[in-house]
Amino acid sequence: MKKGTLIFWLILLTLIVIGVGVSVYVNLQPGKLDSFAQCLKDKGVVYYGAFWCPHCQATNKMFGKSKRLLPYVECSTPDGQGQTQICKDKGITGYPTWVFPDGAVLTGERTLQELSTASGCSLSKDEGEPVPTDDPTSDI
Numbered sequence: 001m002k003k004g005t006l007i008f009w010l011i012l013l014t015l016i017v018i019g020v021g022v023s024v025y026v027n028l029q030p031g032k033l034d035s036f037a038q039c040l041k042d043k044g045v046v047y048y049g050a051f052w053c054p055h056c057q058a059t060n061k062m063f064g065k066s067k068r069l070l071p072y073v074e075c076s077t078p079d080g081q082g083q084t085q086i087c088k089d090k091g092i093t094g095y096p097t098w099v100f101p102d103g104a105v106l107t108g109e110r111t112l113q114e115l116s117t118a119s120g121c122s123l124s125k126d127e128g129e130p131v132p133t134d135d136p137t138s139d140i
Contacts, residue, residue, distance in 0.1 A: 031066030036112065039121035041071040044101040048087055050076035053095040055109045062112070 031037070040047075047070050049056035060067045075087035075095065083092070090099070098106040098115065106118055116123050 029065070031064050031069075033063050033066035033112070034069055036116070036121055036123055037063060037066040037069035040115065040119055041069060043119055043121060045071055045115075045119050045121075046099045047072045048075050048090070048092045048097040048099065049095045050074065050080075052076060052080045056096045058109055059096050 047059075049059070049072060051074060053076075063070060073084075073086060075083050075092055077084060094107045096108070096110075098110065098118070100106075100118055104118060106114065112123055115121070
């Protein structure tokens with residue numbers, strides 16, 4: 001193998017390793033709403049949604065990386081044409097639907113403050129309201 005080709009492959013391999021490392025590091029960082037999402041889960045709040053629902057997608061975007069901690073139940077069948085039995089049994093008719101342990105129900109897109117008030121989970125001053133979704137620099 002020629003020296004130039006070897007150097008090319010070594011540089012390429014180094015860039016790939018650095019890229020993977022940065023990606024892993026970024027994905028391991030906590031989300032800005034981790035404590036809030038964990039509190040919702042700990043309090044027994046359940047978030048019902050459907051993968052195809054634009055309001056659920058907006059809610060997920062609002063939570064950013066912290067959405068992995070949400071007490072989420074997928075209500076749509078994989079083909080998007082039906083509803084799962086658990087959601088039928090719970091009487092879920094719209095998405096997103098938030099069900100609270102006291103029986104209270106919130107439907108549609110909700111703000112973090114509305115979810116905080118209904119759940120009793122406080123928002124830290126760093127969490128507050130989400131950055132508008134049209135802001136390309138937003139990561140929450």
